[in-house]
Amino acid sequence: MPEVSSTVAHLRSTRAIRERCRALLELGLAGKLKHFQVEMARVPAVADYVLDVTRAAYPSLDIPVHSRWGHFDVGGVRRNAELDARLASLPPAERARAKLDLVVTSVLLDAGSGPTWKYVEAGGGTYARSEGLAVASFRMFVAGAFSSDPRQPLRADAEGLKGLSLDALAKGFQVTADNPLAGLEGRLALLQGLGRALPRPGTLYDLLAAKGKRVPATDVLGQVLESLGSIWPGRITLDGVNLGDVWYHSALGPEGRPESLVPFHKLSQWLTYSLLEPLEEGGIQVTDLDALTGLPEYRNGGLLVDLGVLVPRDARLLTDAYAPGSEPIVEWRALTVALLDEVGKRVRERLGMTAEELPLAKVLQGGTWSAGRKIAAEKRKGGTPPIRIESDGTVF
Numbered sequence: 316m317p318e319v320s321s322t323v324a325h326l327r328s329t330r331a332i333r334e335r336c337r338a339l340l341e342l343g344l345a346g347k348l349k350h351f352q353v354e355m356a357r358v359p360a361v362a363d364y365v366l367d368v369t370r371a372a373y374p375s376l377d378i379p380v381h382s383r384w385g386h387f388d389v390g391g392v393r394r395n396a397e398l399d400a401r402l403a404s405l406p407p408a409e410r411a412r413a414k415l416d417l418v419v420t421s422v423l424l425d426a427g428s429g430p431t432w433k434y435v436e437a438g439g440g441t442y443a444r445s446e447g448l449a450v451a452s453f454r455m456f457v458a459g460a461f462s463s464d465p466r467q468p469l470r471a472d473a474e475g476l477k478g479l480s481l482d483a484l485a486k487g488f489q490v491t492a493d494n495p496l497a498g499l500e501g502r503l504a505l506l507q508g509l510g511r512a513l514p515r516p517g518t519l520y521d522l523l524a525a526k527g528k529r530v531p532a533t534d535v536l537g538q539v540l541e542s543l544g545s546i547w548p549g550r551i552t553l554d555g556v557n558l559g560d561v562w563y564h565s566a567l568g569p570e571g572r573p574e575s576l577v578p579f580h581k582l583s584q585w586l587t588y589s590l591l592e593p594l595e596e597g598g599i600q601v602t603d604l605d606a607l608t609g610l611p612e613y614r615n616g617g618l619l620v621d622l623g624v625l626v627p628r629d630a631r632l633l634t635d636a637y638a639p640g641s642e643p644i645v646e647w648r649a650l651t652v653a654l655l656d657e658v659g660k661r662v663r664e665r666l667g668m669t670a671e672e673l674p675l676a677k678v679l680q681g682g683t684w685s686a687g688r689k690i691a692a693e694k695r696k697g698g699t700p701p702i703r704i705e706s707d708g709t710v711f
């Protein structure tokens with residue numbers, strides 16, 4: 316891969332995510348943001364709510380890392396065990412590659428589904444939203460939908476991904492006029508772009524294994540951003556590089572200037588969290604997990620709005636729909652990242668645990684994501700988020 320400029324390298328770092336998001340939080344605390352008022356006095360109540368949800372789900376506090384793998388077993392169906400049984404004859408490295416093939420494609424298909432889409436599993440249950448997307452992508456994978464070789468269905472490869480059609484994806488996700496899925500074309504573009512970027516998603520295993528047996532989480536994220544950077548459509552470019560999930564905010568500087576850019580890399584970080592288990596099965600230990608940030612998506616961000624930490628200055632924020640790059644959404648996401656660190660800190664204090672014992676990835680799982688879904692269900696029919704985003708299938 317060619318060298319990138321120092322500015323691009325910085326915008327790909329979790330340090331830049333935290334710095335820029337913290338800068339916007341500080342402006343919010345000073346009452347200097349256009350779109351949200353920040354009520355820090357409400358943060359302890361959020362921590363209490365998250366802790367209640369966490370204890371209900373994990374009474375022993377044996378909390379897994381927030382990742383895609385938990386979604387595959389939704390409804391009590393042991394799909395992960397099904398996959399393990401089918402991969403059992405392969406050597407550990409190839410099992411890891413196959414699992415990366417699955418989880419990379421599944422995460423890239425995980426942007427918000429919209430409020431009405433459902434997936435009906437053959438002989439099983441009906442699932443919606445992120446879990447429904449997980450089951451649908453799992454079933455497509457095990458059926459060989461992403462492989463170009465019928466003799467090796469349990470893989471995704473460049474030819475299989477590049478050759479995937481919109482009709483095949485729609486069929487796999489049971490999309491009809493009565494069961495619409497937001498951003499279907501955007502999801503297809505990501506998978507086809509993935510096919511152009513790597514021989515197979517499992518190649519990430521080999522790229523990371525070359526770094527040694529112990530790899531910091533930020534290096535895993537860096538590899539994801541470097542390997543998949545080209546797949547994000549229509550994004551800001553800097554020094555000839557597509558930045559991905561990076562957006563302008565006028566409070567940090569004039570548009571067009573690097574200092575005004577706020578990086579999030581939400582799907583890439585969600586993917587990084589989801590790579591940990593297969594990498595460790597393949598003999599690579601991922602360290603320093605807490606260097607990754609909270610995920611700026613509508614469940615975590617919705618929790619902060621619904622519990623009164625983030626108060627929209629304009630009531631239209633709660634009624635209109637906004638594009639992912641619009642400044643109110645960028646502001647909401649940045650404040651979410653910075654405030655998730657504050658919530659995590661308070662949850663650990665309540666439990667008497669360290670960041671090593673309860674990294675942010677476990678606070679999210681315990682945790683803020685489920686709490687955001689719970690409060691949304693209590694407040695609105697269908698559990699919709701408090702702020703609506705026009706999903707193109709590539710950001711959330």
